[in-house]
Amino acid sequence: MLFVTPEYNRSVPGALKNAIGVGSRPYGASAWIKKPAAVMSVSPGAIGGFGANHHLRQSLVFLDMPVLQQPEVYVGGAYDLFDETGRLKNDDTRKFFKGFIDAFVAWIDRVGASH
Template sequence: MKEKSIGVFVGSLRKASYNRAVAKYLETLAPENFKMREIDLSGLTMFNQDFDDEGTTPAAWTKFRSEVKALDGCLFVTPEYNRSFPAVLKNALDIASRPYGQNVWDGKPAGIISVSPGGMGGFGANQQLRQPLSFLNLQLLQQPEVYLGHANAFLDENGQITNDSTKAFLQQYLNAFVDWVTFLSEKH
């Protein structure tokens, strides 16, 4: 089977991010032909259309757009800030959707996982993120939905998942995501 390149977009910039820990764990579950890697969002300056309009597009934007364009799929792993997803993800979505008519997200298979120390597992962020992903024409896996609450209870101090049912659920999700990406790539 052809190798697939999957970009993992972590919505937290925090060093000890629960979301990054979950993303790293998911990378270990991927089949050999699915190359999952985190795409660094920390160096992206805030979107400003003037940069593109004036021909002063930041090099980090150009690199990021090229990286996204080359992907076979996208996995968004997000915390919840004030019932929504973090600005770093919105900024990344905006940068790679512009200039107008050059949306490099278009048509890519995608999935969302939200992780939070709170009991609702980032439900607000997960639901809010669906709207721009849909508008940008990412082909979102609808089921299963993943809201991982009480992250501090299933992650140890080294960022390792210690709960077997969480591990099993993440494997189930990743299997569905792999099937989704494979299905859509065979259609095109």
């Protein structure tokens, strides 16, 4: 499961938190157990959603989801990253995102097979 979240008050949006909660019920029958996960956070600010990223990771650990630790992705200055059609403007950013996705695929292959 790839979670991409903005930051609201150093946490995730209420709708995302609610969706995670609904998927974790009923107790003992969570839809999240053992599903490999990764987190990307995005913000117009300089720290790129650091608070949301780490708050979400806490919830995912509790839900027994193996979470990719590296690379971490905090996307700051989001307003300047995309053109008017929604495409990334910068090749270095595109390469960084590709590296993250490649690491996540390897993570899924490694931990997904063991569960």
